[in-house]
Structure formats: C-alpha cells, structure tokens
Amino acid sequence: MFDVSSFRRQFAFFHHHPDWVYLDNAATMQKPDAVTEAVSRFYQQDNSNVHRGAHQLSQQATAQFEQARQTIAHYIKAQYVHEVIFTSGATAGLNQLAFGLMHTVLKPGDRILLTQLEHHANIVPWQLHCQRYGVIIDVVPLTADRQLDLNAYQQLLALKPKLVSFSHISNVLGHIQPVQQMVALAKAAGAITVVDGAQGVVYQQPDMRQLDCDFYVFSGHKLYGPTGVGVLYGKTQWLEQLTPLCGGGEMIDSVSFVNTTFNNLPFRLEAGTPNIAGVIGLAAAINWLQQYNNKLIIEHKSLLLNAFFQGARQIKGVAILSMPVHNAGIVALNVDGEHPSDVADILNQQQVAVRAGQHCAMPLFDYLALNGAVRVAFAAYNTLDDVNQCLLALEQAVEILTA
Template identity: 80%
Template structure:
C-alpha cells in the first residue's frame, strides 16, 4: 500500500491555497473543510434545496432522500445497530444538553448520582448542572493523577457509589490524552450505569464502532471531522434514546397535538424538532465518504510523526512547561512559558502567522485543579506538515525570546 501523501491530502483544502503562509494548529477548535464537503453543501442549495419530510412535491421528496441517506451513511460509519439511532443535532453541546435534560425524571431522580471527570469540556459539565443538580442529583468527579491522566482507581471507587450515569470525553480537548474508553464503559456497565461519551475530539482520531464499544450514547460535532459547523450527532442505543424526554418541542417531533395533550413521533423524529440543518447533514455525510477514501492508520501515523517531531523540538526550548503527555496522545499539546500569560504567547505566534488557541479551552475546572490560568494549545491534523512543525517551533522560540528579554 502506498504511503500517505500529505501534500496531496492538503491540496483538497482550498483554505491552504488562499492562506499559503499560515500554519494552522487550532484543529481541536475546528477543522478545515475539503472541497468535497463544500461542494456537497453548495450543490444541495443550488440543486436540491427544499424542506424535508413534510412536502408532497417531488423536490421535498428528493431533499428528504438526501437527508435520510446522510443519516444512513453516518449510522454505517458508527456501526450503529439501527439507522434511527442517529439523531441530528447542532453539535455535541446540543446533544449533551438533550441527554442531560432528557434523562431527568425518566432515569434520574433526586438523590441519584452522576459521574464526570476532571478533564471534561464545559459542554459535559454545565448541562448536568442545569438539568440535574438543581433537582437534587449529585455530581461526582474523577480526579487526575500527577501526570494529568485519569485516576482509574478513583474511578472504580466512585463507581462503587452507584452512579446512574457516567459521562466522559473520549479524548481530552485540552491535553489530547486518549482515555481507555472501552475499559471505562465496561466498568460503568458492570456498575449498572448508563454511559455517555463525548466524542468531539475522538471521532476524528479513530472511527468509533458502537457495537464494539457498547456505550449507550456517543456524541460529536461535524466540524471536528472535516465537516460543516452547526451539525452534530447524538448516537444512542434505541433503549437509551427511548428514555429521553425531548428537549425541544414542535414541528416534526409530534404525532398528534391538541391544546390538551401531545403525543410524540417515533425515533429519530421525536428528538429532531423543527427544520433540521439539511445541508449540514449532507455535508457531514460527504466528509465521512471523503475521509473513508484514506487509510486511517496512515493518517494517525502521520499525526504521530508530527507529534514526535514537535516534542523533540520542544525538548530543546527552555522555559516551556508541557502539560500534555506524549504517550496516548491524539495530537494535542498544551503548554505554558514560565510565568508568561498564555494569551501573550498566542499573540506573538499570531504575528508570525501561527494559529493556536490560548486560554482555558472551555475546561475551567481542569485548570483550577492544575492551579493555572490557562495554556497555549497546539493541535495537529492530517493536513499539517513537518514544515508546520518547524515553523511553529521557531515562532515559539522567537516569542519566548521577546517575552523573556
């Protein structure tokens, strides 16, 4: 099998043709879109634009077919048991809100416990607080070990308290650490908990297999998978989805409505109120079809090579405090420069056309536990090159020289 050609891969992204001088290392925030995705959305609006499910005319039927084909493609990609187990949302945040709201008073009752981890994105913290904590549901948190990985012994100890729900990230959006999700799901299931995985960073690292992983829910955003913004997926086992009270009401999610009572539609429609992001769904399916043309193992090997070179370069730079471990890392490195504020470092990198993110990365509880104001985050994608690595290292050295002069 021929090796991975990063230049050929990169050429499929118009962004880099328009911005050849930029090093883009903010991929954990959002990824660029290949022409195949842009074209799919453009063609939908130019050729097939119509609303779905409710039109008697042929144009609506064609749009519906495209939308439901997109659902089928995503279900196949996830190896879902049934197509209706794929629910379209606006992103992972909306999906987690639907789960947290939907389980309250069906599965979760006052006095019950849910279990999160110290690594979680705000989207996997705040919804549980909004919808559960105010109803008397207790939130427990898995702490970290000194090397910033999850304390699995503490995890098992907290499972012994009998949480009804366990929700955790596949990959830390701050540190890039890959969690042992299969082991964590198995332990949680043995404890009788419903399992929720935030796959926002994990879905692009490896193709998730829902049959093998056996979690109850898995959520992700399209824009973290070379797809459009504003579209995401809530996967759930049929039995788990049936536990969810709809967060939004109206439109396609109903079967019968009167001023006295409403009965909900069947899955997946009862969890998809209103006109969906049809073009976004088509674009996400296009991203998946496009990505499947490449060997995922080769993509990950390329990213691993970039990560090795980046860590090797960092080892020669003084005054850098690296928060991320190079082991079990999906391609994200968080670091700080002595006592300098992360934003100052990012500004100086920006002046050298290196795009990174600085701050607390929607993970304030993590940084509170680390007693840090934030970090500078470098996140790599398969379209990044060794030249990107070298330029970012040089820019970092120059930024440090300015800040510490």
C-alpha cells in the same frame, strides 16, 4: 506512507492562505472541497425542506437527508439507523441527554460521575438539569502525569452512579482515555454510559457495537464537516426514554391544546427544520474521509506530535502539560511566567494559528492551578514544515517575552 501533500491539496483554505500554519484543529477542522461542494450543490440545485413536502423537490431533499443518516449510522456501526439523531453539535447532544434523562431516568439522590478533564459542555448541562434537582455529581481526579486515575474511578463506581459521562479524548491535553475499559467498568456497576466523542471521532472511526456505550455525541465540524451539525447516537432503549428538549415540527404525532403525542425515533428528538445542508455535508465528509487509511493518518500525526515534543523540550522556559503517550495530536503548553494569550498573540503575528485560554475546561485549570495554556492541535493536513515553523515562532515568543 501517508501522502500529506495530496491530502492537503483537497482543501481550498490552504490555497487561499498559503503562508499560514493552521494548528487550531481541536477547535475546528478545515473543510475539504468534497464538503464545500456538497453543501453548495444542495443550496444551488436541491434546496427544499424535508419530510413534509408533497412535491418532488422536497422528496429528493428528504432522500438525500435520510441517506446521510444511513451513511453516518453505517460509519459509526450503529445497530439501527434511527439511533442516529441529528443535533447542532456535541453540546446540543449533551444538553438533550441531561434534560431528557433528568425527567425520566435520573431521580433526586442519584449520582452521576464525570471526570476532571471534561469540557464545559459535559459539566454545565448536568448542573443545569440534574444538580439543581438533587442529583449528586462526583468527579474522577487525575494522576500526577495528568491521566485519569482509574483506581479512583473504580472507587467512585462503587458508589453506584446512575450515569457516567466522560470524554473520549481530552480537548486540552490530547490524552486518549481507555474508553472501552471505562465503559465496561461503568456498565458492570449498573451505570448508563455517555461518551463525549467531539475529539475522538476524528482520531479513529468509532464503533458503537464494539464500544457498547449507551450514548455517544460528536460535532460535524471536528470531522472535516460543516459547523452547526452534530450527532447524538443512542441505543434505542435509552433514546425512547429521553424527554425531548425542544418541541415542534416533525417531532410530533398529534397536537391539541390538551395533549401532545410524540413521533417515533429519530424524529421525536429532532424538532424544527434541521440543518439539511449541514447533514448532507457531514455525510460528504465521511464518504470523502473513508478513501484514506486511518492507520496511516494516525502514524502521520504521531510523527508530527513527536517532532513537536522533541523541539519544544529544547526551548528553555516552555512547560509542556500534555504527555506524548496515548495522545491524539494535541499539546497544551505554557511559557514560564507569561500569559498564554501573549504567547499566542506573538505566534499569530508570525501567522501561526493556535488557541490560548482555558479551552472550555475551567475546572481542569483550577485543578492544575494554572490560568490557562496555549494549545497546539495537529491534523492530517499538517506537515513537518508546520511543526518547524511553529517551533521557530514559539522560540521567538519566548525570546521576546523573557527579554
């Protein structure tokens, strides 16, 4: 069985906050000592800018930075190291795609296909850079149990979208999408495929060769890494067709007032000074995480999830939006007639950290005719005691609000 106590001891956060139950993991994960020490060590011992320095310190920093790229490329099973592009997060990656493809591959009159479950970061960039130029956005609806309607998906693929972009795991409901099947169907329809892996990357190690998507984006802070760093993976043939969103720094080959030529991959898509410490910290998170058996982690989170579902269903007045099957460990719920923020505030008073609101998914809540939800998200360091304390706090919240 998974040794949650040993795993949890790797996080200084819980030493400093022993009385808190942290269940806001879909927003950001806590950081293990291996990550905070790697970031601190870089700033204290190795701090120097990368790629352009003639001195040894810069060369050492560059070596660490590029070694981190190799670590991440190996982890996600990219075919080439240069297919790993560093960004500030999944949002930046999706913005680069929407901007970069609109000016090369996508043309007015083309269609792109999204789903009802998407985070704003997988909606707004396409509107900013595509819809206003005449690219049509279609949306895959949900079934009655709030799963993607795969029949409707195939019908919309018949419209021949140029691009299909969807989340690996819903950040609101926790539902795991059949990404491999969806990618295969989209590619059979001739579409470019984009997977938002912000929630998926922590659930299971992504395999780009098996998944075969054209692009995959994720944020480091969802994978026990630092904030402000992320990855845009892309197949070489498609990365080379992206117009860079940002200009300056290492992304250039030559510059004049008449014309600029761009550097080779990956540098042409990495303008300015990167988040060097963040990249090194993300690689440290991946190296640290690989010592654990992910199958056991999934089983542990499933145990927590099922215990929470069983307990929450016994609390009168609690309406659960998520389904327990094909769930990565995220539960959205409401208390009948009560605002989600009021529920979360009472849980906060009992030192249970959850999130309330529309979770950057307003179109989903409009579709569900709800003003939001309370979101409980489990991580490998959570325990059955955390589940029980959250259920007790939730039960008290219901009693207070419905008294």
